[in-house]
Amino acid sequence: MTFPAYLFYIAKQMNRGELLGSLEHIILLALARLDGGAHGMIVRREIEERTGRNISIGAVYATLERLEAKGYVSSVTGEPTPERGGRAKRLFRVEAAGKRALQISEQTLRCMTAGLESRWEGI
Amino acid sequence: MRRNSPPAFACWLVESVLPGRYPEAMLGDLIEEYTLRAESTSRLTASRWFWSQACRTVPSMVWSSLRNRDGLISTSVAIGVYIVMGMLKFAADWTISKVVAPEQTTYVVLAPVVFLTTSAIGGCVAARIRRGATMFLALMVVITVAVLMELQVCTIPVPWWYQFGFLTLGPLAVIITPTLFGRLKATRNCHVNGPGTIAD
Numbered sequence: 001m002t003f004p005a006y007l008f009y010i011a012k013q014m015n016r017g018e019l020l021g022s023l024e025h026i027i028l029l030a031l032a033r034l035d036g037g038a039h040g041m042i043v044r045r046e047i048e049e050r051t052g053r054n055i056s057i058g059a060v061y062a063t064l065e066r067l068e069a070k071g072y073v074s075s076v077t078g079e080p081t082p083e084r085g086g087r088a089k090r091l092f093r094v095e096a097a098g099k100r101a102l103q104i105s106e107q108t109l110r111c112m113t114a115g116l117e118s119r120w121e122g123i
Numbered sequence: 124m125r126r127n128s129p130p131a132f133a134c135w136l137v138e139s140v141l142p143g144r145y146p147e148a149m150l151g152d153l154i155e156e157y158t159l160r161a162e163s164t165s166r167l168t169a170s171r172w173f174w175s176q177a178c179r180t181v182p183s184m185v186w187s188s189l190r191n192r193d194g195l196i197s198t199s200v201a202i203g204v205y206i207v208m209g210m211l212k213f214a215a216d217w218t219i220s221k222v223v224a225p226e227q228t229t230y231v232v233l234a235p236v237v238f239l240t241t242s243a244i245g246g247c248v249a250a251r252i253r254r255g256a257t258m259f260l261a262l263m264v265v266i267t268v269a270v271l272m273e274l275q276v277c278t279i280p281v282p283w284w285y286q287f288g289f290l291t292l293g294p295l296a297v298i299i300t301p302t303l304f305g306r307l308k309a310t311r312n313c314h315v316n317g318p319g320t321i322a323d
Contacts, residue, residue, distance in 0.1 A: 058180025062187030087151030
């Protein structure tokens with residue numbers, strides 16, 4: 001497949017629902033790394049450790065709720081634990097649609113950044 | 124044993140006031156992290172971190188809620204309650220100005236009482252219908268008071284703190300009163316006695 005044809009294919013694949021925002025992208029990637037389900041604070045910590053971005057727990061949950069509404073992640077309630085003040089965890093995991101959206105976003109980014117490295121050398 | 128209790132008001136803010144689908148899980152995450160931080164650093168540092176998280180969570184959750192269907196329902200509830208509040212306040216103001224106290228000075232004294240009572244009732248009704256609606260209602264009260272202050276609708280000369288009281292105490296009455304009446308129960312089970320135990 002030629003490069004323009006590939007771009008066309010990607011653009012056609014990515015309908016509006018599959019476009020990921022930057023935080024959505026990062027949170028989906030964090031969940032993909034924490035395979036097997038993770039709760040909000042673990043996701044927040046993973047992002048902070050890897051990127052240095054200190055995002056709020058509210059931003060993480062707001063994004064997770066949005067991703068869940070899109071069908072990209074699913075969640076289950078865990079057992080309440082004493083160290084959480086008797087509150088249950090909400091464990092999130094990436095669904096097949098989320099993995100597909102991640103792949104498409106990665107491919108799009110790769111296509112859009114291809115050939116730009118030489119321009120960035122001077123920056 | 125040192126008591127590791129996260130700030131109760133911040134707990135209440137996260138669990139009971141903010142819109143969102145998983146407030147309990149979110150607060151649980153914060154308490155878990157707070158306990159770890161309080162042990163590794165100090166209680167003051169952990170409390171500061173807890174407060175910063177709670178405050179930074181407000182815009183995220185409100186904005187997110189405004190963008191989805193839940194937010195639309197909460198906003199609709201808030202608008203409905205706001206209209207009823209307006210009608211209540213109008214009726215009370217009319218009764219005071221025409222029947223109870225026709226003099227302006229008495230009205231200046233009674234107006235805040237009417238305003239705060241109406242706000243408190245509105246907050247309780249909104250919280251009963253939909254938890255997230257109180258935040259939107261409080262925002263609407265702030266905007267209304269600010270607009271009325273800007274338009275200078277009050278012809279009676281009043282000191283600045285009088286108007287400032289309306290601007291701050293009105294929305295606070297909307298948010299806090301449901302808790303006082305036992306509608307919201309965030310502070311319950313909020314105190315943690317250290318890992319493994321819950322304070323009574």
